[in-house]
Amino acid sequence: MSDESALLREPWVDFDRQREAAKFGIWVFLGSETLFFGALLLTYTICRVEHPEAFAAAGRETNIWYGTINTAILLTSSLFMAMASQAAESGARLRRLVLGCLLITAMLGLAFVILKGFEYKEDIDKHLVPGASFALPQAGAQLFYGLYWLVTGVHAIHLSIGMVLVSRLFWMFYQRKLRIRENPELEVTALYWHLVDIVWIILYPLIYLPGRAS
Template structure:
């Protein structure tokens, strides 16, 4: 990873600039990617608000708050990692990346525990094929819940992979050869995934609670 300046670029600043622009463009497409899911959510919520009033309270908002806090702190440690990468503080960089990974992994572990809990209580998204015609219900709500949180969890998983790769590379690289661009790019991605969760949390866990 932290490598020399690559072919088409004249100097490190030029390359850093290009990497940042590339990551922003990628995040632009991620916004549209998740945008589909939020439109799907909105469409369902507008047409069937009663589903959210009935089933959203089955989600544990206290657990989700803990997960939110974990992700928010991980964004802070990620921001530190970017700083350490540019100042070539190798040990601090490895520490910050590892902390970010631990917090991300804790988020996923809680998410997995929550999923298992839902499945135990029959709160699954599968529609009963034999029971077609029964109309929207529990499976519809948990459909949107699992699809939205599932795609988000996959993005967290991808982020963990990238962080692990950065941490290993930083561990192996002498401090003088450290480069900030890759850490900065992964950092942008990590913050984005965080922000998506900040929308998912109220949209799913807090939905219907204020309904009269």
Template structure:
């Protein structure tokens, strides 16, 4: 059995068409996710224009070190994911490189979640959750932290899904249930992972940098 026949799925009778359909499907999904996060970022922009001082004060309360470390972690995970995806395209002999890249990617994703957990605990201890007992006096600051909890929570969910997808790939490739060479699941998963990372690159300056330039 060839690698392509092992990867072929119903209703496709041609691997090339299956591959193109998979790419098209993930790009449609990524476009819908872009619209979703774009709407959140537009809402943030409007609120920040209306409450610039409150957003600056709230931004100074975020832990920029946690945010910076997590940014470095995600950027590194994008690199290892790209290495795995490229190795899968190059040669079947690079299967170990593919597995190593995927494992490091998953571990970095888990590291991001753990670091974010420590940051959330600090936020809770500082009473930075909108509602009764909120630590900051400015009404607009609650809008900032409402956005903060919403977008970082949604991002963490997306990242957790990505970790699960990468972990599944590691499992099936390790058991040799599917070949690594030209596996469309690797490319599709890589595109999803890169989207999650790109979203964080936009979120980082919006969350951690307001109020710190002055």
């Protein structure tokens, strides 16, 4: 069985058409994800305009070190994902580099999730979960943290899905069950991973910088 035949899926009879369809499909999906996160960001903007002082007070309670380190982790993971995509253009010649970059990308994603877990534990210990025992007196602060838990939780789910996709690609390439060069699954996964990172880059200043600029 040829490499292209191993990659070919129904109903496609031509690899190039399947590849273009995969790329088109992921762009449609990314567009829908952009609309979803855009709606959350619009909600955040409206609430922040209505409660600027409460959002500033709540923002100062976030742990900027966790947020900054996690931002650096995701930016580094995007670099290695881009390196994997570039190395894949050379095919089997740079197979080890592709495998190494995918493995590092997945491990960095895992580091992000673990660090986020420690941050969540700190937030819970500080009673920064909206509810009757919420620590901050401002009513708008609960809105901030409600959005904080929602957007960061949804982002963590997306990142976890990305880790599964990257790990699967690594394993399939390692076992030589998929060819590396011009692999649509690698291209689609890379686009998804970069979207998740871009979303976090937007969330970082909205979550961790309010109340700290002055």
